[in-house]
Amino acid sequence: MRRIESGKVLSNHKLAKGMYRMDISLPEISSEVQGPGQFISLTVGEGWQMPLRRPMSIASIENDSISIIYKIFGKGTVWLKERTSGEVIEAIGPLGNKFSLDKINGKEIILVGGGVGVAPILYLHDQLSKDNQDHLLIVGAVTAAEQFLEHSPKTGIHLTTDDGSVGEKGTVMTMLEILADKVENPYIIACGPEPMLAAIYKFTTEKGIEGQFAVESYMACGTGLCQGCVIETTKNISKEHTYHQKYSLVCSDGPVYDINAIRI
Amino acid sequence: MRRIESGKVLSNHKLAKGMYRMDISLPEISSEVQGPGQFISLTVGEGWQMPLRRPMSIASIENDSISIIYKIFGKGTVWLKERTSGEVIEAIGPLGNKFSLDKINGKEIILVGGGVGVAPILYLHDQLSKDNQDHLLIVGAVTAAEQFLEHSPKTGIHLTTDDGSVGEKGTVMTMLEILADKVENPYIIACGPEPMLAAIYKFTTEKGIEGQFAVESYMACGTGLCQGCVIETTKNISKEHTYHQKYSLVCSDGPVYDINAIRI
Amino acid sequence: MTDLNTTIGSIELKNPILVASGTFGYGEECDEFSDVNQLGGIITKSITLHPREGNPPPRIVETASGMLNSIGLANIGVDRYISDMLPKYDELDTTVIMNIAGSSLTEYINVLEAVEAVPNSLAGYEINISCPNVGEGGMEFGVDCDLTSQLTSELRQRTDKLLVIKLSPNVTNIAAIAQSAEAAGADAVSAINTVVGMSINPATRKSNVYTKLCGLSGPAVKPVGVAAVYKISQSVSIPVIGIGGITKGEDVAEYLLAGASAVQVGTANFRDPAAGLQILTEFHDFCDKNNISDLTELIGRLQNDT
């Protein structure tokens, strides 16, 4: 069940260039979380200067708190950055669906995260690791300053940077093409900026590889009320909240979709 | 000359119930201040949620800093209350005119401050005290919790409270009528809420007593641009900035007026 | 304790706070957050004759204290509304008003007739003649007195239920349109729908919303809504329902003083799906604090001596 909850900021610190992590105490919401892919949405700013909440993927859950990893983008994320421990933030969640692992059928999972798309991917990575489920993780960024994980190909963690300053030089695509070739039966789960998803989309479609995307979309409500957050679908995926043939509500039926169910 | 200046909050603390004092380091503006009655105007809030600055009388000047005394009234003053030392606030000033002491001609000055109207009155009180100029001070409030001075009739400081919890029981009018009767040639300088000024207005008009008011009015600019802050005048006071017969700009020609020059 | 009852035509609302069309779905999407039965009423999402996919994304963007939207009347169409939604409304203990949109006179009539033909517990209809998002002409009714009059009287002939005409602020004279609706038999008018607006991303040089022109709502437009209600209520004697930028209890009082008999909460539901109830509580407190015994002491009671 979704809830609205005011939670104390437990910590809020810089992870990498322009990237921050905030832990918020949200016992009610966290007790309802079903898994990686789901998100919460935060009220930002004073009064109604910024009327819309900011959706943020759940990056991890620990005890009663939820962590998000966010990138400074505009006014709202600047405001988030300025919060200090002890301040109270208003959240709604858990929203949306989760990655569905039962579709994987023994294939080898490659997780791909780019930019702030790492948040739900890291949550999934942690979960898979806990379940001792083998998987590979690719995390891309422009330069070393934006990476906060350790490049560790031995344990399956592959960083890429456009300038080669850490990990492999290139984009996540460079690495993905290599790894997808290496493994028998790859299954790709990705989240990141649109150009990255578009490239993966093209790649998987051409190779006939299956997978799932967690996508982003501009949201007014996050709760199915506004019909604002639609993404175009390739087939009538007729999910619970979608009465459309052509569009799906990312906030309620997404943000996780089979790669071939949506148009990027 | 008026200036725009960003200044550090040096301190911000509660003086009494609902009343706060903030000291802001404003070397440029403070070097231009001409005297009590003048005010500064502060940007409040993030972004443009609250587009208009908040005018605040100068309550004192020390070294390079300006103090204001403010009452929690609405969103803007709540925001001010939440500022902590070290934060930067944007001010414009000094604005408006000052009390003109050369009109007093040896009469006995009675200062009257009600509510936040104490700010410019305290500044004037301090100045007169430094100049060893005799004067009486009446400060009114509803109850003791709202007073932050010490009742000290011997040194000419008379507090009043509606409930008698400190100083004289009654309004400033109770005290003013007594004191104005006692002194030979009273001259009244007052600042406070409209009902208080209206009562003083009636009293002084009936008794033929002269004096000055510092008034408040809703301001968009504080700098003479908007024509928003007018007060009705009784005669064409034709000040520098006033091209009207009927109205005067409180921000530029005021906020200090001879009692009989305006309609309250 | 203030009696919060208010009357719109023949309908008694238990309190003056409704949720606005298009901002609360079909009334069931968010029932874990609040008990809709405590609301004065629900106006359901605009329904057209056929299901509509709505406009391509992006459909929304935030602006200073407001938002722009161009949903394009995405809805399930009247058949599914009748089969899937109407039965659910029988269970509710609050006033449900169906909002109807159309791109022609016939479409409005067909939708209304389809619903009139089945037994249901709707209190009535709000007619959206003011949606600025539909190219085909939804807009035209709302800006023209004659069309408004014609549409209103055609619908009036076909229903005895509450008939509310929802007005557009994007006109020279909103009071004249309200008068046309009144003369043609409307029980009430509601105002405002969204204000035409637009937003461009200077970096990408693209419109932030697919249709370019779209509708502004939220606190930014509250003064526009209050002015519209004031002007309308000075010109008609049917009740006015105030809409636009309501986020707190005092906003309800502001609209009532301007002349509204009830209000609708829109954009605020997006931040908090329980906003209506929160606002109701605040409004109740306001009334108690101001010793208001019933709402006639507020409605239209703006003081004239400013």
Next chain:
Amino acid sequence: MTDLNTTIGSIELKNPILVASGTFGYGEECDEFSDVNQLGGIITKSITLHPREGNPPPRIVETASGMLNSIGLANIGVDRYISDMLPKYDELDTTVIMNIAGSSLTEYINVLEAVEAVPNSLAGYEINISCPNVGEGGMEFGVDCDLTSQLTSELRQRTDKLLVIKLSPNVTNIAAIAQSAEAAGADAVSAINTVVGMSINPATRKSNVYTKLCGLSGPAVKPVGVAAVYKISQSVSIPVIGIGGITKGEDVAEYLLAGASAVQVGTANFRDPAAGLQILTEFHDFCDKNNISDLTELIGRLQNDT
């Protein structure tokens, strides 16, 4: 370095940022804060035939991201404008445009003729047909195509200087009014003036502004201004000057992309009398960062593939 020159009719502005009428006085009130000569231009406060006291207070109130005003065209009248102000403008090194308001066709004509009769350095006139605050009829011109056309052509016959018609957003079809102005010989149109709004203090039950109905401005109305400029620029070929809620350099780019050839900064001057220059600096940075060599690369260059 971007060339910021822009042309309105026969007038070259050194940059597209002007200050809006009624928000920068007569241009001299705040000269200690900024050098007005760096601005693209100044539009002076609306001038009427006779001096006007303006409306009783309260005249202004803050709203969410905006403000309402009803100054009531307080001004010194054309005679003192000619004697006291015009000589000062000779000294300035920026474009000065006089804004004229009136309550009748004759009044506009008389004001313009009085100024035309004396040598002066004005670049031209902006005609305020859109002030919502004056009861006597200032509003009527702005909402009617025929009156706009008549007023424009009467004034056109009497001046060779720049003639800009300033449009009201409070109309059903702002593009049609712009077309009337264009057909009657206007060199340019500017939009928007303030949006009709109202605000009530629920505690006192009084209007927060004396005249009740008043004009909304500031960031809250930026989407309304951008939409107006877009609609107008799609319908006329004379230049459009964009106004409404501009507070930063990117806002200027947004208006230009929507079709404006220049912009005016209004409410922002009240928070910071040097806002125009600040916005100019930011806009210059934006242009440099986006490798814009001159403004034709921005004006009307909204991308159509959203």
